[in-house]
Amino acid sequence: MYPKPLIAAVALGAASLAGAGQAQAADLTISCGAVGTELTLCQQGVRAWEEATGHSVDIVSTPNSSTERLSLYQQILSANSRDIDVLQIDVIWPGLLGNHLLDLAEVLGEDAAEGHFPAIVENNTVGGRLVALPWFTDAGxxxxxxxxxxxxxxxxxxxxxxxxxxxxxxxxxxxxxxxxxxxxxxxxxxxxxxxxxxxxxxxxxxxxxxxxxxxxxxxxxxxxxxxxxxxxxxxxxxxxxxxxxxxxxxxxxxxxxxxxxxxxxxxxxxxxxxxxxxxxxxxxxxxxxxxxxxxxxxxxxxxxxxxxxxxxxxxxxxxxxLGGWNLAVSRYSENPELAADLVAFLTGHDEQKRRAIQGAYNPTLAALYQDEEVLEAVPFFGELYDTFVNAVARPxxxxxxxxxxxxxxxxxxxxxxxxxxxxxxxxxxxxxxxxxxxxxxxx
The missing domain is CATH 3.40.190.10 (Periplasmic binding protein-like II)
Incomplete structure (x- = not known):
């Protein structure tokens, strides 16, 4: 089992860094990366969801190294831990972690992934279960x-x-x-x-x-x-x-x-x-x-x-x-429906557009590659569109x-x-x- 004091220390450090600590236990916990502006953009998106719903979220910052982050996730999930409700997962992890993740189509409906790149949705579907929603895609x-x-x-x-x-x-x-x-x-x-x-x-x-x-x-x-x-x-x-x-x-x-x-x-x-x-x-x-x-x-x-x-x-x-990250919900979450709602919000049109303009994070919604405001902020999104949709997948x-x-x-x-x-x-x-x-x- 992943040591409780360590995960608590990680959460405490992240809360201090994010300015997102709660006086009492939060309704949800989400793990976010901290490469570039990732953590700031995650904080802003979570804050908007909190204001819209009245619920509270603690943000846990995980290791920047994807190798180290996967190891952390595997230890937490293998212990059936409830410490993290929403996990930011790499595009190559759905098959590795899928058994520990919620079927989002069951909670959000069969059209939960509508409008996202089909290849990424297929990548995130394990054994017929939609275990993650695309958040942003990537290519070198x-x-x-x-x-x-x-x-x-x-x-x-x-x-x-x-x-x-x-x-x-x-x-x-x-x-x-x-x-x-x-x-x-x-x-x-x-x-x-x-x-x-x-x-x-x-x-x-x-x-x-x-x-x-x-x-x-x-x-x-x-x-x-x-x-x-x-x-x-x-x-x-x-x-x-x-x-x-x-x-x-x-x-x-x-x-x-x-x-x-x-x-x-x-x-x-x-x-x-x-x-x-x-x-x-x-x-x-x-x-x-x-x-x-x-x-x-x-x-x-x-x-x-x-x-x-x-x-x-x-x-x-x-x-x-092909790179990119997705949002998934732990099967061991105490609030799975609420966690799925947070995932749907953060991966939705408005949040993906904001993240594209402010942080140059590639949307997974095809429509945003024709959005004038997005293309003005990041011109190469249009110029290198074929690169992003035809990227080479890792095996x-x-x-x-x-x-x-x-x-x-x-x-x-x-x-x-x-x-x-x-x-x-x-x-x-x-x-x-x-x-x-x-x-x-x-x-």
Missing amino acids: VLYYRADLLEQYGFEPPETWQELTEIARTIQDAEREAGNGRMHGFVFQGRAYEGLTCNALEWIASFGGGTLVEADGEISINNDRAAAALDLAASWIGEISPSGVLNYTEEEARGVFQGGNAVFMRNWPYAWALAQSEGSEVRGKVGVVKLPHGGEGGSAAASGGDNQSAAASGGETQSAAT SAVTGDAYGRVSNAFFSTSHDVLSGSKSGEQAVADLERDLSRVKRRNW
Whole structure:
């Protein structure tokens, strides 16, 4: 069981941070993330629901690392704990946590998810039960210093090789001009779920498959996947600081927003913060789809018994990992109907529009991508619409309960390549062996 004193301490700390503590027990408790403006926007939405209903809510801030947050949730739910009523869950968790979550269609009606992207609704439906409502969706995007690219005569890169060359050129020129802290590219390189997202983008964009395909085939052991990881490893200490090996989203944003990086891979939420007052890069940032691996060249597969069909040559394409978060209700909540009402409110049209405008959080309601106020606040929502609706899913559906072990093996081995302890070729061979062992036991 998750220790009661610890969960109480977390709740107390969050209440102090949020200014949302109650003199007496609240009617509900909700867990919110605290990456970027997440916690502030959650507080505001909860406050609006409290004012509309007269009920009270305590906000629990959970770890920013999705890996650590999942572990916390699993311990709480496995203990049938009533400590958290509404949980903010990652798009890859419905299958892992579904047995502990309320069927929202039973409480809110069969049209509870009407208007949301069908693919996300399907993702959140486990065994015919709607275990979560979409709150915001995500896909990885490339941020760039538009002023610096213009100054040095470059267009945004279309391939990872172009990004490498442009980043090195501008980094070196800026350092020579006196900015010794300038880096070419920052991303999420810590050994956690964020690196799974980054590495999946590199590999898929090289034509190296998606780690585990929809039919359960383990596709990672191929030359294109190895080449993608090797290219990423070449960035460390060159165009990326060595510290990137411990960066999550916020560390990468801090460097870029402080004016010390040419490129950054991150989620759309970073846009609003980069454009905020006090940002060193306000008005100097552009956003485009992530690069692809190029055609042929060093990434071309050479054939052989262990080559994936995905690595059979041809033109490569940009790949963005599907992200996003949902709201779910614990089956152990003492107030399930009230909790479901809070979820419906927070995931509704008005709240999603407010969050899109104020925080650049991608709506899961298709209609909001034609909303003039939303597009004025975040222009790339319209320009990159196809990127968001066609993002590459992590293999959580096909691997089921084993996904945590699959992702852990993937990000750990990818981190080994980035840190120089393995080559890409060795890493993909090791991954195939490790994932085959997990597959035999679990799916």
